[in-house]
Amino acid sequence: GDSVTQMEGPVTLSEEACLTINCTYTATGYPSLFWYVQYPGEGLQLLLKATKADDKGSNKGFEATYRKETTSFHLEKGSVQVSDSAVYFCALGPFNDYKLSFGAGTTVTVRA
């Protein structure tokens, strides 16, 4: 079935460091891909999305490109801030399906 595998954490970085969280997927057809972020004590917020191959999603300095040839959707940010400390989830929405399938999440801690 459709699934997502993302890089295990936790990840600890210093402010202004570069962040990459790897995400690969298995799916039939052409799924949509998402990155959600969960701050402590809060629900999930959509960070960015891509609905077709080669699309690049971007938001708040984060970027991810939908790579069909490598079945990947890696999340990147060039310079992280303490406020980026959160749990990041990669998710897949199968084509014309209503559910989202999530990865296990990657905890990111940014130190000043």
Place this chain on the structure above:
Amino acid sequence: DAGVTQSPTHLIKTRGQQVTLRCSPKSGHDTVSWYQQALGQGPQFIFQYYEEEERQRGNFPDRFSGHQFPNYSSELNVNALLLGDSALYLCASSSFTGIASYNEQFFGPGTRLTVL
């Protein structure tokens, strides 16, 4: 504009009991999905309601049931609670506009259920 709201925030129950969780979707949304997030894991899809009917269901037993009301709000009911039902229950709303996988889901803060 209020986002997705859920109640209660926290709930403690004992094994065998029944629980009802509530969700109000974001204004303008007509579809509600429920997810279970166990500690340290990603959310797992329980089911989705649209037009007051269950439109799709994940791999959860019949102990999990739901309802959607004419105002699009929704309830999640869990019967015969097990210790393993302890989790954060997330509600997400969306507005169906065509291709299902394109529809952005907006999540509420969740209800933390503890089963003792």
